[in-house]
Amino acid sequence: MNLKSSSPPVRPARRVEHKIITGILDGTFPPGSALPNERQLAEALGVARPPLRETLHRLAAEGWLTIAHGKPTVVNDYWEKGGMGLLSTLARYIDVLPHGFVVHLLAVRSRLLPVIAELAVKRAPDDVLAFLDQAESLEDNAQAFAAFDWQLQLFMAGKTGNPIYKLMLNDFSGLFATLAAAYFAIPMARNASRNYYRVLAAAIQAEGSQVETVVRDAMEESVAIWEKVAVSD
Structure with missing residues (x-):
């Protein structure tokens, strides 16, 4: 790629x-x-x-x-x-990153973000839902999705009540900004994320019982999409 x-x-x-x-x-x-x-x-x-x-x-x-x-x-x-x-x-x-670095980075996110989302929803479910509502009006382009997805991660980290989570995400900001531009250039990735935002909103409305699972599944799907496209390129 x-x-x-x-x-x-x-x-x-x-x-x-x-x-x-x-x-x-x-x-x-x-x-x-x-x-x-x-x-x-x-x-x-x-x-x-x-x-x-x-x-x-x-x-x-x-x-x-x-x-x-x-x-x-x-x-x-x-x-x-x-x-x-x-x-x-x-x-x-x-x-020029070594082979597999991007997948390792995404795998870290797939472990970290579910915990962040679970804590955020427990503390501020209505706020997270209100943020997710913005996804319905997203333009179908890489720039819009990359910006929204990163802001969602930061927003949820800020709602956990633990400022360390946001500091940790800030360390990834440069890499994820670059990765997101490439990832969301893939139509399949945009479709998967749009579905993720809707499923996450539904999980929150159902009293948040499946939030961690929904986020983990979405993160693992993003790794699979990246691997598939990277191999094909």
């Missing part, structure tokens, strides 16, 4: 980031390997050393690199060393 391009940006800091992150993701800089020294890397990228140094330290803070004074900068296994902060960086390089 053709997703957002990760062509090299013009700004020096972004150019440094692009070279290093794409190199890590495509295997040019495998885990455990050392980057060229600061002078060599600055010359190769055509950037000054201050923005290079700043970017390297930011990437180290996210878990991509290990920097030790007087030693080479080493590439980490980001699966092991990375934290939630690197998700916002990964959103800019979604077309």
Whole structure:
């Protein structure tokens, strides 16, 4: 599937980031390997050393690199060393993500969102229903569905009474924004989501007894749709 391009940006800091992150993701800089020294890397990228140094330290803070004074900068296994902060960086390089990353990400959502929805409906069923009513007037295009679906997730997280859920979703925002644009470009995905919103509303009206199941089934269906289309492409 053709997703957002990760062509090299013009700004020096972004150019440094692009070279290093794409190199890590495509295997040019495998885990455990050392980057060229600061002078060599600055010359190769055509950037000054201050923005290079700043970017390297930011990437180290996210878990991509290990920097030790007087030693080479080493590439980490980001699966092991990375934290939630690197998700916002990964959103800019979604077309070079390792195989299976998107499915893993969607699988996490399929575990997290049912719990969020269940708590939200227990605390504020009428508010969630009122939000879902907007789905009936959605335009049949990827942009409208992507915006609504993400706002629904954030809205429900805000209604749980636990602010940590919203903080967790915020970490996924960049990746899901990019994924949603591609996912909802698929007519089958829009149809499945429109049906999901209606079934969820019906479950809430039936005193919410099946909310968690409805949301989990919808999330698992979204994974299946993505896998089917990704394989066909």
